[in-house]
Amino acid sequence: MKESIQNVRVENSFANLPPSFYTRLSPQPLTEPRLLHANPEVAALLDLSPAALAKPDFLDVVAGNQPLPGGQTLAAVYSGHQFGIWAGQLGDGRAHLLGEVVSPSGRWELQLKGSGRTPYSRMGDGRAVLRSSVREYLASEAMAGLGIATTRALALVVSNDPVYRETVETAAIVTRVSPSFVRFGSFEHWSSSPENLGALLDYVVDRHYPECRDAVDGAPATQARVALRFLRAVTVRTARLLADWQTAGFCHGVMNTDNMSILGLTLDYGPYGFMDAFQVDHVCNHSDSQGRYAWNAQPSVANWNLYRLASALLGLGVEADALKEQLQEFEPAFLQAYRNNLCRKLGLLAWTDGDDDLLDDWWRLLHTQKADFTLSFRSLAQAPLDSAQFFQRFHDRDAAGAWLDRYVQRLAQEQRPDPERIEQMNRSNPLYVLRNHLAEGAIRAAAQGDVGEIDTLLKLLRDPYTEQPGHEAYAAVPPEWAGRLEVSCSS
Template identity: 40%
Template sequence: MKHLQLHNRFTSELPADSSQTNEIRQVSNALFSYVNPVKPSAPKLLHASKEVAEMVGIHADEIQSEAFLNVFSGKEILEETRPFAMCYAGHQFGNWAGQLGDGRAINLTEVQHNDQFFTLQLKGAGKTPYSRTADGLAVLRSSIREYLCAEAMHHLGVPTTRSLSLILSGDPVLRDILYNGNPAYEKGAVVCRVAPSFIRFGSFEMLAARNELKNLKQFVEYNIKYYFPEITGEAKEQYLKFFKTVADKTREMILHWQRVGFVHGVMNTDNMSIHGITIDYGPYGWLENYDPNWTPNTTDSQNRRYRFGNQPQVAQWNLFQLANSLYPLINEAEPLEKILESFMTDFNSDYTKMILAKLGLSTLAENDEEFIAYLESNLQLSETDMTIFYRNLNKIKKTDSAKKALQAIEDAFYKPEEIKDTVKDNWLLWFTDYLDRLNQENTSDGERIRLQNSVNPKYVLRNYMAQLAIDAADKEDYSLISELYELLKNPYDEQPEYEKWFTKRPDWARSKVGCSMLSCSS
């Protein structure tokens, strides 16, 4: 740890909570509160990412050291640092929730390495002034899911936070996993997350809602100075460029989510990053069968606000809330509205190109939207695994018949006996059009397959896979965590030694807790 280049830009330049007590309370005129992690009784390192360690300036031989274990479990505090929890507000499930803040996250410090800055944050390290009725701790099951998913997303090419370490605390944590009045003790754990910063839309919402306009102006300018230094011009022009940049980065992130079939599950404004990176892995999931109405969140099971197919619209809605927060600095609605309107226009255009790339098509056509809509309708005629369907398109050759093309993707069907009559006819008709499109392309089958394999992952972190790792870890077997971690580092490669993971969700996982829908319990 001696090599870390420490920085404290956030705490040295932005207003701090005047109170030093760690009591649940409303915090005003401040962007953070100083707070120390709770000391774990018997920390144990379960896994650490050498790649992330090197990224932030930690030598590989330090990972197994006592100092690494103590710092990233919260047992010891790095010299010349003061851990803190951020104060922010937000909209949760479309409703204003007021002050929220880091309820179970504590930022250790900011570090610089290779001309990049990173914030190191512990999740599950204890209570903060923003914990409300909770204890600020996290359990092993949710920590495994967060640790593995952030790294899986990175290697999929999806903008995301990173995971440095997964550590058992040695302390039991009481949780009601299904919110049904049956709490039980589980193993506690702490994950160290890494990001350029953990600044959220909700940080700006809080300052605007409280009419702390001086702090709002200072905070926006702080973000531009350190995270978007390319932004120049008059003050108002800078604020608009800042919003446009955040909107663009958010659009790119959502496009990647849709590409790989990822569903965040809790797209509240306090879970949206200004960097356009995926943060806060709670009840997330990957589509098994292609279902735009699926959400992994039990809390959202009735209204399905955060369903897969609605993620672009929710992102735009969340950006609208950010625009409202920036309006007091700009005092003009029209330029903000134009950016919001262009968000969906640009997204739809990018989405068409993205799906065409998944299909191995590079040439645009007038009927692209109809062509894609027909495909997505067919994918819902009978349960069809999204990941396997797109990946197995690489088995099709230009000279194939529609019948042979359909056979190439038949492993994607959960109920192959349903692929008959009208369902089969619809598929054969679409594949006829698809093969016509392939034959209009100038690329060879080999070139097209290389393109498809670069955007259609073979392996994703399906919920049942994470649950198997959790079940094994509960029995003190951590080998599956390591296996999945290695597998997901190369999700686009064939990896024949891991072929068993290229399969549909097993029947036993269809309704098992942790494999279908999940709660926010952590």
């Protein structure tokens, strides 16, 4: 591993696109920046040793004081639909792409979030606050621990610089890591420019979807065929991502097309939330007054967003009916991943007739009882043998017992050994998730310069399925005050 960030291999593939795709500019440094936390697991992806994270040149790069050695710093332009309404040109309003690190594990773009104004900031100040930065830093690693596709977080830098939101807060910068930060909105931006749209398609396909160029009957695939295959692949990845979100009780909060990754990654952690008390129409974003991005609406919103991506590809002369045909892959891909996930969470070997009814009644039970999402699923492993923990989750014991009887009967059909089933279920139903009140505790400690809660949460969230003695409070029903926490688009 490299002992200094000066020694990593850097390329600039996005910077090789036409100049209209971005603006080259430097970040706006923070005053007296401090490295609050660095992530050795993500550093290892970049072939950086833990020792490299403690050196001054690392802080210089992740604070925006110096460019990534060999990198070409830029802010990308894109457009998008926000809350279902066309917003026109958007772009990296508070983010700077530093370059692309090439390591044995792959190619990783490094992006600073909160690093100052760009030509795409509109009325924004280009900054991120400590509160939202800690939440993103922890959330991306929590999702990785759950095995859900996501961007990652390398470093968290703080400063005493004031940032004005609902109140005066302090500034921070998160270094985000991803194979690509291209979004659905990147394609929407160029929908009326066939030349640039084609260049973007070539760039993304060549780097991330090369199989879309496979020959057909010995002949090279046409641009139209590549576009169709690309849309199909993105549709399937997005469907699988949404199945993972739904079965983890995760709500993104702002599923605008400019927040949808072209690689099917969880991107842009703002007002997200892991559900505590289950409500099928739970809205985690206080700014979402219409409930557009409620938990039960997320799959349909993702499908709607894919239609917006398909509409952008019309600019390449692809037939509308052919594009619609690719989009039909969303529902079967989602259902297959959704049912596979739930088979593991429920301890079933295979989905059979009648399981949809059993699951619907499970969601109904959780909803009417406002039962804790994570702990209710976790309690199912032992419920057929010892139902005490299970019944603790519900105030209507009769309703819970009636459903449990049906569940036990369903398990009996497979005659699966209990130890085998329990092991699978406990590796599929996490004990620890990043609940809002846990993130809030880490934020309050970090504001005092204490990273102990960040360290503890990262330890638990990297292996959320294994019980850690002495950390019972992190796997408990949230305290009463947690219900008063609100996250919004300013988060």
